[in-house]
Amino acid sequence: xRRFIAPILLVLLAWKGLLPFVEWAFVDAVWRPDAAxxxxxxxxCWGFVAEKLRFMLFGTYPFDEQWRPALATGxxxxxxxxxxxxxxxxxxxxIAWLAGLALIGMLMWGGxxxxxxxxxxxxxxxxxxxxxxxxxxxxxxxxxxxxxxGRRSALPVVRGLCVAYIELIRGVPLISLLFMASxxxxxxxxxxxxxxxxxxxxxxxxxxxxxxxxEVVRGGLQAIxxxxxxxxxxxxxxPAQKNLYVVLPQALRIAVPPLxxxxxxxxxxxxxxxxxxxxxxxxxxxxxxxxPAWVGFGTEAYFFVALVYFAFCFAMSRYAARLEKxxxxxxxxxxxxxx
Amino acid sequence: xxxxxxxxxxxxxxANLESRHIASGFAFLRRxxxxxxxxxFFIAYDSAGSYLRALAVGLANTFKVxxxxxxxxxxxxxxxxxxxxxxxxxxxxxAAAYVEFVRNVPLLVQLFFWYTLFTQxxxxxxxxxxxxxxxxxxxxxxxxxxxxxxxxxxxxxxGGGSLSPEFATLLVGLTLYTAAFIxxxxxxxxxxVPRAQTQAALxxxxxxxxxxxxxxxxxxxRVIVPPLASQYLNLIKNSSLAVAIGYPDLVSIAxxxxxxxxxxxxxxxxxxxxxxxxxxxxxxxxxxYNARLGRR
Numbered sequence: 001x002r003r004f005i006a007p008i009l010l011v012l013l014a015w016k017g018l019l020p021f022v023e024w025a026f027v028d029a030v031w032r033p034d035a036a037x038x039x040x041x042x043x044x045c046w047g048f049v050a051e052k053l054r055f056m057l058f059g060t061y062p063f064d065e066q067w068r069p070a071l072a073t074g075x076x077x078x079x080x081x082x083x084x085x086x087x088x089x090x091x092x093x094x095i096a097w098l099a100g101l102a103l104i105g106m107l108m109w110g111g112x113x114x115x116x117x118x119x120x121x122x123x124x125x126x127x128x129x130x131x132x133x134x135x136x137x138x139x140x141x142x143x144x145x146x147x148x149x150g151r152r153s154a155l156p157v158v159r160g161l162c163v164a165y166i167e168l169i170r171g172v173p174l175i176s177l178l179f180m181a182s183x184x185x186x187x188x189x190x191x192x193x194x195x196x197x198x199x200x201x202x203x204x205x206x207x208x209x210x211x212x213x214x215e216v217v218r219g220g221l222q223a224i225x226x227x228x229x230x231x232x233x234x235x236x237x238x239p240a241q242k243n244l245y246v247v248l249p250q251a252l253r254i255a256v257p258p259l260x261x262x263x264x265x266x267x268x269x270x271x272x273x274x275x276x277x278x279x280x281x282x283x284x285x286x287x288x289x290x291x292p293a294w295v296g297f298g299t300e301a302y303f304f305v306a307l308v309y310f311a312f313c314f315a316m317s318r319y320a321a322r323l324e325k326x327x328x329x330x331x332x333x334x335x336x337x338x339x
Numbered sequence: 340x341x342x343x344x345x346x347x348x349x350x351x352x353x354a355n356l357e358s359r360h361i362a363s364g365f366a367f368l369r370r371x372x373x374x375x376x377x378x379x380f381f382i383a384y385d386s387a388g389s390y391l392r393a394l395a396v397g398l399a400n401t402f403k404v405x406x407x408x409x410x411x412x413x414x415x416x417x418x419x420x421x422x423x424x425x426x427x428x429x430x431x432x433x434a435a436a437y438v439e440f441v442r443n444v445p446l447l448v449q450l451f452f453w454y455t456l457f458t459q460x461x462x463x464x465x466x467x468x469x470x471x472x473x474x475x476x477x478x479x480x481x482x483x484x485x486x487x488x489x490x491x492x493x494x495x496x497x498g499g500g501s502l503s504p505e506f507a508t509l510l511v512g513l514t515l516y517t518a519a520f521i522x523x524x525x526x527x528x529x530x531x532v533p534r535a536q537t538q539a540a541l542x543x544x545x546x547x548x549x550x551x552x553x554x555x556x557x558x559x560x561r562v563i564v565p566p567l568a569s570q571y572l573n574l575i576k577n578s579s580l581a582v583a584i585g586y587p588d589l590v591s592i593a594x595x596x597x598x599x600x601x602x603x604x605x606x607x608x609x610x611x612x613x614x615x616x617x618x619x620x621x622x623x624x625x626x627x628y629n630a631r632l633g634r635r
Contacts, residue, residue, distance in 0.1 A: 010429050168611075171618035173579040175590060176610040183603035187355045188348045268445035275447075275583050282448060298455030306444040306452065313443035 035293040048297045049304045052288040056305075059124015059279045065116060069127035072104045076134050084319055089253065097138055104131075120198050124279035126308065132270045132280065136205040137213075137263055143206070144213030149243060151218055162214075169211035174272050177204045182276045201273050209266050216262050220255030221247065260320035264313045271309075281305060352604070361601045368394075374595060376400075376587045378503055390596055394609060397592030404506060404588065405575045408513040412574060413567075415514060416521025423526045434522065441519035447580055450512040454584045457504040463495045472499070479503045505586035509578065517574045521567065528563035529555065561632055565625055572621045576614060589613060 028043025033051035049056075057073075058066045079100045082088050108131070111117030123131065150162035169177070181204035182197060189195065195203075224247055232242040252259075274283040285301045288294060356363055368391040375386050376396055380403040384396045422434035441449070458477050461467060466474040466481075472488055474481040474496055481489035484500030502510070532555050540550035581588035590610055597606035 007429065010433070013433070168615065171615045172611045173576040173590070173614055175579045175582065176607060176614065179590075179594065179597070179603075179610070180607045183597055184607050187352050187603060190351050190354070264443070268443075271445040271447045272580070275580075282445075282451070286451075296459070299452070299459070302448055302452040302455060306448050309445055309448060310440060310443045314439060317439075317443060 038297065044300050044303075045297045046300060046304075048288070048294050048300055052285075052294075052301075055125065055288055056281060056284045057125045058127050059284050060122045061124060061127070062116070062118060062122070065110075065118060068107050068110065068115070068118075069123070069125075072107050073127050073130055075100060075104055075107075076130050079134070101135065101138060121196065123198070125284045126281045128279060129267075129270055129281040132202060132205060132273065133263075133267045135202060136209050136266060136270065140206045140209035140213055143210040144217055145248065147210060147214035148217035148221055151214065152221060166211045166214050169208055170215070174204075174208050174269055175275060177208050178272060178276050180204065197276070198278060201276060201278055205266075205270065205273075208269075209262075212262050212266070213259070216255050216258045217251065219258060220251035220253075223254045224250055257320045257324045260316055260323070264316050264320075267312060267316075268309065281308065359601060363602070363604065365605055367596075367600050367602055367605070370600075372596070372599075374599070376592070378403075378506065378587055390600070393592050394589065394596065397587060397589035398613060400586070400592075401575070401578055401581075401588040401590075404509050404513065404581070404586070405578045408510055408517065408574055408578070409571050411510070411514040412517035412521055412570075415518035417525050419518060419522035420525030420529070423522060424529055438519045438522050441515055442523075446512060446516045446577055447583060449516060450508055450580055450584055453512050454504065454508040457508050460504075463491060466491075466496070477504065480507050503586075505581070505584055508584055509581055509586050513574055513577060516577070517570055520570050520573075524563055524566045524570065525559075528559040531562045532558045564628060568621055568625050568628075572618055575617055579610075579614075 023043065025044050028041055029046055030038045030041045030043065031046050031050065033047040035045075035047070038045035038047055054063070054066065058069045061069050079097060082096070083093060106112070107115075108123060109118060109120070147162050147166060150158050151166065153159045153162070178201060181200040185195070185200050185203075228246055228250065229242065232246040237246065270280060271282045273280050274286065277283070279287075282305060285305050289298055289301055369389050371386075372388055372390045372393040373386050374393070376384055376393065378400060379396055381399045382392065382396050384392055388396075419434045419437060422430050423438070425431055425434075460475050460477045463474070463476045463478055466476045468474055472483040474489055476496070478495055480502045481496040482500050482502075483489065487498045489496040489499035489501070536554055536558065537550055540554040541547065545553070578588055579590040582591035582594055585591070593606045593610050597603050600606075
């Protein structure tokens with residue numbers, strides 16, 4: 001009897017759920033960017049996505065210059081993929097990141113060698129989501145290492161400050177940090193000196209990511225056997241050398257799988273900047289939906305966005321799973337370090 | 340250097356507040372809020388109420404969605420987690436597909452998706468009735484409660500219980516999102532109990548159900564409870580996304596308060612203090628729980 005339950009459930013699901021979905025998404029769907037045809041049809045309106053694709057990818061970046069964010073996005077993804085190979089976990093990798101990020105910034109802003117200057121207020125879409133994620137992680141990572149080492153410091157003041165910072169940030173929702181960046185920080189600065197909204201939000205994202213990454217790095221540090229520290233001491237290494245040459249290279253390797261999970265979470269969390277009005281992928285979609293011709297196609301639009309986020313996150317989570325299973329992979333860090 | 344930075348910030352803030360005519364301090368909490376809150380729970384409030392009372396209503400609304408969310412997410416998550424361990428490959432596949440899809444899409448996108456669905460429902464006159472007495476409309480969901488049945492008036496239903504589209508969106512979104520994470524925790528917890536434990540229980544003559552209940556379950560709980568508590572905390576923190584769809588939780592009321600009074604520092608401080616208290620309370624509970632496990 002019991003072995004029939006699952007097939008029956010499955011058939012019921014296919015009949016009640018999958019069939020109407022396939023009809024909606026494929027059979028009755030309209031693929032041309034034609035709002036009138038979409039309203040007449042019963043199925044999904046993928047024409048909306050076709051029409052607004054460039055806008056969703058690059059936001060309000062000047063249309064003729066959109067090869068620049070396209071190239072920058074390609075470079076960002078290349079940096080991430082490169083960092084995924086174990087072979088590339090060498091001292092030159094951070095240098096490649098620094099150079100890559102500098103080049104991407106130059107490409108996006110322009111203002112030299114015939115490239116028109118584009119203010120970052122006009123950056124948007126998927127390109128902005130990826131930029132916020134990448135710059136967020138890249139700048140939070142060094143900070144998180146400092147915090148993780150500080151949390152294990154012998155000095156009570158340093159340790160206390162690091163613990164307080166990490167627990168404070170992890171205890172409050174990200175949206176409160178973004179509010180802080182958007183409404184509170186302007187009060188802290190002298191009248192004429194304004195940092196604009198995008199940079200303030202990026203700063204809040206960096207501070208947020210650092211606290212979570214610090215816990216992951218700490219998990220890696222805890223997995224290093226005591227003997228490693230003692231041997232480094234016995235060799236006469238100074239504390240900085242001990243961390244740089246002995247402890248961190250091992251700890252960071254161990255921490256890679258949970259690190260990837262944290263990065264996935266952070267990538268998803270960048271969508272919250274929509275709430276304070278930044279022009280990321282999700283906001284680009286919301287704005288597209290406000291255009292009178294396309295009002296009412298939210299289901300299709302959000303389904304499409306969900307697929308885009310899914311593609312990135314699923315690829316990363318498969319990668320983390322493979323690392324964990326790889327025979328040469330060191331034991332994984334404690335899961336409690338994950339958010 | 341730290342002191343110099345602190346002085347820089349404090350002096351700038353004081354100058355800015357003065358130039359914008361904002362009085363610092365929490366005195367504004369006693370002033371009249373003057374805005375309506377569409378959804379109330381437990382605490383009486385009208386637009387003549389103080390900001391403090393409005394914030395209290397917001398906090399009550401946060402719990403109104405978070406507590407049922409925690410219960411539902413635990414139930415759905417446990418079910419899906421057990422399905423992922425089932426013998427049947429189709430059931431396992433389905434559960435895995437659910438978990439992978441939901442975990443890899445931002446909660447905010449899911450909330451917007453559900454909100455679109457709930458607000459695209461037909462108007463009350465053409466309400467969907469999936470079950471007898473349960474009506475799905477673009478004004479909310481109406482269902483029989485405590486002997487009272489929803490009846491269609493001129494414009495809307497009255498009587499029975501009702502859920503606003505915002506509340507329903509938030510509850511469904513938070514439940515399905517957190518359930519996917521809980522499913523993984525349950526699966527890992529059950530997997531962490533060595534097979535030999537089940538075999539030994541069966542060898543002792545226990546029925547499979549009894550072996551699960553008395554041998555596997557208590558051991559799995561030790562692995563499950565700590566990450567489960569942090570998922571509960573995440574759910575409470577994630578309920579702050581209510582502000583994006585217009586459900587009046589603590590964060591969205593604090594946000595309105597900030598916009599009306601300009602007291603950004605106090606408003607953000609209130610949000611942070613409340614969430615920090617909740618999160619510290621949960622970690623204190625976890626420490627107590629772990630200590631209790633350690634004694635046994």
